[in-house]
Each structure stands twice: as structure tokens, then as C-alpha cells.
Amino acid sequence: MTTTEASPVHDVDFKLELYRSQVALRRFETRAYDLFLENYVKGTSHLSIGQEAIAAGVAAAMRPDDWTFATYRGHAHTLARGVAMTPVFAELMGRANGLMAGKGGSMHLTSVEHGVMGSYAIIGAHLPIACGAAWSAQYRGTDQVAVVFFGDGTVNIGAFHEALNFAAIWKLPVVFICENNLYMEYTRTSEVTAVARPAADRAAAYGLEPILVDGNDADAVYEVARAAVERARAGEGPSLIEAETYRHGGHSRADPGKYRPDEEVALWKSAERDPVSRYRTRLLELGVDESALARIEAEVDAEVEAATEAAKAGAAPGEDLLMKDVWANGGAEWRN
């Protein structure tokens, strides 16, 4: 994919915002990990440290009324759409001031007002659901686009194939983004997948072009996402993008990630591969003053700090929430 001169990706202010977004995702996730260790966050969580360029780059290519469908590894995708940190931290901590008042938790972050149409914890389930939203946009003629993120492991579940075929035959405005971080959970995806490129090598089966992008380069991600979103909006149908990346940590809170060679982890964490470090270097090379970057970093740190404290200050959800909102009438009654 070539970068056109008209693209905002050449604009330094645009790049600084993309940097800010990546720094925010990195520092949010780092703090979320600390909050686990301090037992403020219970249950489980799946961090996007190392994968920030994808969530940030794609979000920058979306219109505010477009829709995001994320996975259980969805903190970054939720925040990248403009959701504030405080309700997300509070949701992780199970507080009443959480994004869903503590009823969903880390794996189900949703903010309809930001177009974040849910985070789904069953592999592949949200691909057909995103197709449904795209179908709705197509039927109502709103030119909204549904963007659905999923991991490399998802390409081996049936819902992936049903959704890709469905989107292709109905020419739905949906962008499928496979974040290939090389490992499903504890197993290398290449060991259990018939093709080398888990998503791109399957595009042809649905009449789609194979699209591969360096998922640790936010500019490159932005460019392919922009093209795919424009294509969808123009009524030309779905796209399937494979973005190669790496998670710095394990699959989830409980996983130290020891099944990966040390040198591989070190390579992906290095300043040359890490998306945030790379982007910082790129900005400096473009002549951006270090102080401008330091200011962004300090502002993000202050935001993380304030959001952490505001989330911690939230009350535990009350019993009134327990029996609320099973049904559209707000209640949970199933009999008279």
C-alpha cells in the first residue's frame, strides 16, 4: 500500500496525536498490570503492551460514528476510541463508576456512545456480530463502518469463516483486522495453522486481497486501515488485514509467557521493534523537539495517575445493580 501525498499521516500534529494515543495505551496497560499486583484488579485481564500501534492506528482512521468490535484483549481498542481512562480502570477494579458499573469486567468493555460495541470473550463470536452491524448500516444507508479486531488464534474457529464469507457475499462495510502476535495462547500459531500467514493466506478463499502490514508501525497501520475503511464506506465491501505484532507479556495475568524464547521476546521489546519506541524515534528524526514528546508523556502520566485515583475512589457496586438490566424494562423478572 502506498502512502498518498494527501494523507494526514504526513502531518506532524497528526503524528503527535498518534504518539499520544500509543503512549496512553502503553501507560494505561502498565498501570493496569501494577494494579493487579496490588490486588486492586481481580479476576483476569489481557494486556496489549507491545500491540498499541494497531488499536491507535486503526482508531485514527475511523469516523466517530463507526463501530469497533474488540476481543477480551480490548482495553487498548476501547481507550483508542476516546473512552476516558477512569471508567475503564474502575471497570477493571469492579467499581460502580466503571464503564459498565462493574457488571462486565476487563473482558467486556463497551461504550456505545463511543462506538465501542462490545468486547467479546468467546473467540470469533464478534466477527458475525460485526457483520450484523455492518448489514444494519448498509440497510439504513448510513455509510457507517464496522471494524472488528481479533487475534491470530481466531482464524481457526468456524465463526471466522462464516463471517468472512457472509461479509463478502453481502458486500458488507466491515473491516476485519487480525492482530497476529504469533501465539494463540501458549502455543505458537504456526504450529497449529495450515498456512504461514494465518489471515492473509486465507483472504483469497473469500475473494479478498491479502493485506499484510507491520502492526508495530502506527503510520503503516493507519494507512491500510484508512484504505479499508474508505473502501467499506464506498460500498465496495469488506477487507481482511493481517497486522503482525507481538505481546510483550503473557496471554493473561496468570501467564508469565515462558514458552517463548528469551531472544525472541528481547527482539520484539527492543527499541527497533517496540511500536512506542519506534514511533518516538521517528518523530525525533522528523525534527520534533524532545521536549514536545516529554510533555505528552508527562501529560499522559498525569492522566493515568488521576484516573487511577478517581477509579479507586469509586464505590463498590450496590445490590441495586445485581437484578438490573437483564431485560429492556430494566429488570430481571422472569415470571409473575
Place this chain on the structure above:
Amino acid sequence: MAELTYREAIARGIAQEMRRDESVLFLGEDVGAAGGVFKGTVGLFEEFGPVRVRDTPISEQAILGAAMGAAMTGLRPIAEIMFADFFAVCWDIVANEIAKSRYMTNGQMSFPLVIRSGNGGGLRFGAQHSQSVENWAMMIPGLKVVVPSSPRDVIGLMAAAVRDDDPVVFLESKALYPTKGEVPEGEIVDSLGTAAVLRQGTDATIATLGLMVPRTLAAAEELAAGGIDCTVIDVRSLIPLDTQTILRETSATGRLFTVEENPRVLGWGAEVASIVAEEAFFDLDGPVVRITTPHIPLPAADTLEDMALPSVERIVTTVHKAMNS
């Protein structure tokens, strides 16, 4: 009044709602130009066209995912799962996604959708095309479940289901498709969560559903001839459940029987029996008795299937024996 088949009532019920509301769409396998494998949707494609009545691939997860995504963004889709047995291949979308997402998101989303499906036995299709799965759906918090037994109820409950803001699993008894009933002219809109007392008696109350309704009514006539006068309740809606009607009619006669097509274990009658035991125990003159399909996969051969499903004869014999012991 006109006489319609249960099958014709499906298309009329869907058409009634699609004419009224452009946000109602219909999708499923072979539902469009083919008019449905059971011919339950004949005429819809011709009237509403290929944009609102859409044929899908054999992709049940995609069908229900599409319905869910459409519902969360403001449409009111009706999706067909051809045979209720096929819910097993898309149950994640039903049980994990559609049913839970409103609650998990603290009410940010609504899912005004209907999943209609051909349910149950009687057609000699064997174990993978004959199951009665109402109890699968009933046990999932967040799903409403209705089972009409007459053409009039098909139309009225379809309207109620489409207009409801929650997901409704609408189970049609396949063996009832050719049966006929009187249907008034004009719009018919029923309500979810209401049972119907189809026959008033004094000696025993029988609660039943779907295909078992006509069998129970026939059994009640035989029992009356033998001196046992039964009330027959068509439960119609499992969630919401019209418990008050069941409790009232049980207390009035002092006896309760359930006639269920589902296999024995954890059929809906077990929940009904539990409620009655807790809330009307002292009005009972004898134990609650459940008449169900045995806890077996359904066999194909006509003789075996007839032995498995509750029959008029088995209902009569069971009630008679219980009332005289």
C-alpha cells in the same frame, strides 16, 4: 374469520410486522425465493423483496450474529434457524452473546430480535431433526421463549415477539405446520408471558405446550367421558412464565399434570412443579405428575417415535391412574 394453517400463519404474522415497521428484516436459509423448507415463509420474498427478506448461506453463527449486530444498532430482525436442533451449532451467539450483552454492558444495548425455529418431533426425522429444545432456551437468563400451538397464536405471539425489546426464541412445533385454525381478520397482537386456559374443569389441571396442546385437549375429552374433568392450560410462554395462571388453576382443582415434549430431565415442567410445590403445596390433593418424552434421543421409526412422545393414550392413562390411586 378465516381458516388458516399454522404454516400459513407464520408468513402472515411476519408480513403483518414487516408492513408496519421497516426496521423489521427477515433472514435465514432458503427463506426467500424458496419460501422456506417448511413453506412457512411463502410470499414474503415476493412482497418485501430481496433486501428485507434475505437468503443466507448455511452459516448459523453468521445468521444469528447478523441478527444480533443489526438489533444492537436499531433494527428488529427476525432470523430463522431451520431446525431447532441446529441451535447447537450457534448456541454461543444465543447463550453467550445475545442473552448476556444487555446485562454485561449495564443496559447500554438492547436486542429486539426474534429467532424462529422449527422445533420438536412427530415427523420421523430422527434424533438430529426432531429435538424439542425449549428447555435449552428457557434456562438461559436473558432470553424470552414462546411456543405457539395454534395459527392465531402464531400471528399474535409473533407480533408480540417482534415488538418486544428483548430477544425472543420463537419455537414452532413442526408437526403442527399443516394443522388449521380460525383466525380473525385484521391485525392480531398478543402478549408475551400469558398462558391461555383452553378448557375449564374441576378435577385436575394439565399444563402443556406446543404440539402437546391438541393431544392434551383430546385426552381431556376422553378423560371427561370417563368422569375426570380437566382444566387445560396452554402455557404458550416459558419466559416470561405466567405462574399465576398455573398456580390459580392448580389450586382450583388440587391436582397438576404437565405434558411436555422435551426429554424428561430439566424439562420446563420440572420448574413448574417446583414452583407449585413451593407456593401451592397445601392446595394439592396429590403429587404433581410430569408426562414427558423419556430421557432418550428421539428415534426415527414411526412406531418408536410414537412410543417416545407423549400420546393422547399415555396422557389419558397416566392421569387416570394418578387420579385413582
